Amino acid sequence: MEFPIEKKERTSLHVSDFDYELPEELIAQEPLAERDHSRLLVVDKRAESFHHTLFSQIGAWLSPGDLLVFNDTKVIPARLWGRRLPGGGKVEVLLLSPRSADQWEALVRPGRKVPTGQTLAFGADGELTALAEERTAFGGRILRFNRQGADLRASIMKLGEVPLPHYIKTPLQNFDRYQTVYARTEGSVAAPTAGLHFTPELLQELNAAGIKTAYLTLHVGLGTFRPVKAEVVEEHQMHTEYFQISTELAAAIAATKAAGHRVIAVGTTSV
Template sequence: MQTSDFYFELPEELIAQRPSGERGNDKLMFLNKTTGQVEHHKMEDLVDLVAPGTLMIFNDSRVRRSRCYGIKTTSGREQEFMFLNPIGDGSSWNTMVKGAKKVKVGNEYKFTDGSIGVIPEVSEGSEFRTIKFDKPLDEAWFERNGHIPLPPYIRREDDDTDSERYQTVYARETGSAAAPTAGLHFTEPLLQKLKDKGIELAWVTLHVGLGTFLPVREDNIEDHKMHTEYYTVSEETAAKVAKAKAEGRPVLAVGTTSVRTLESASDENGRLIPGTRGTNIFMYPGYKFKVVDQMFTNFHTPESTLIMLVSAFAGKENIMSAYSQAVENKYRFFSYGDCMLIK
């Protein structure tokens, strides 16, 4: 299957540059994955579209202020770093950098609070670099030095609004370099309405790395390699999934990160194994889902691993048709855009 099979025309004005005026005030498309039929709703209708007894799984990862700017000590040139994950004791970090060819071994960079990071090694041709400090970095360091890591298709600097709106209301475990954006639509009152209807809620943690959002550069999608991301599934959540499956109740994953966690953490029989592990799972048409029965998600970029994932779940023709209707009906796309329920 070719990467170009997942291309669609998207007018620039439909790429959401800011969140809606009020959290949860978004359009919701309902896609029947069996028939391909589409219905147009609002986010507030979600309670009516989810059956009592459904188990909804949310990703509670919190976005780190991981976009940081260092000044090269020898030239004064500013360099942007996207901090992805710590190495060892946390004094060294994997980062993604712009203009990677200029970021060479031995380069020193001074950050806002005066701390110095050094490039100890380089993988030639890669957009990733390791940067090392003289002591481990904590979350206070990122609060002093970092910015909210808005994705590149949002063509503005982050502001105070993003500090709140680029986090889910249930975010707890800090570690993501990008938001699990499907969850941005949920409010505390909506979560309560879901519970009041008899819908069960559970949580997993997957810290989103930018590898998820890197473009697929291979013509044949099977040649694409995913970068590793780390997830945690608690014993409580594993038990809830097992009980729901035994009772014939559907499991609804909120966001592709929850989907990737549930499918990565399951054995061949669909039994969830609790614990913390890494995953580089890549789901595209032909993948057989073992745990996830329903999905809530945003609208994804053309030719991305995420549109391939939802195509695996709902069928490529159904997804491409739904996306065409979304464009026609002026849905807002990507992180701050509208959403879709697939069941």
């Protein structure tokens, strides 16, 4: 099925340009049993048309020599539920990025009730504790934990939860379904969702058809949860995120473009 693309010229990009109605019943609360059975919308710029198909058919829109660039970041269970000591008031902590072996930058709610020097405890027996230190530029806090390195990671994996978007009401039953099949570098608080639809079999099929794959790393951080308050998109201040691009990937991108083939980023975190 094809639909004509309506052309519009705009002098500036406002946040309101992205407003649209989305009935709650159309928001999937659970992933499909098969990753690549999701729907795929293809925008054909040359023909100026839309095409509706299944994600498993994405190979039909790719050509031998094209390069798909994936983000291999791996989601961590970055949400911790704890309490203040003394007092026992409940707190929610969203880990954003490590600062040292025992320090993390984090969002703490309610932040106004957690002053500098406040101790937080996590776990039924308070096995993990953190001291609230200085505030950060984007409203976060530096937390210093009573464990470090591998011991701290083990505690986070044990006590943490995956921070799902607010519009997902169903608890996550299978942590692996919120990971891409190629995830390998821990550090994100949210998944690079465009890649969730690829399966090992689909990747093998694409490779067999001459479509190349390569990987970079970008850890999704505060920016994915921080609301956009500016009226003009360009005025929104983004939070920094860690990324790494290898010299091999840079060379592969250059070679692909030099050969006249396409470099296709899988999701905005790869762009």
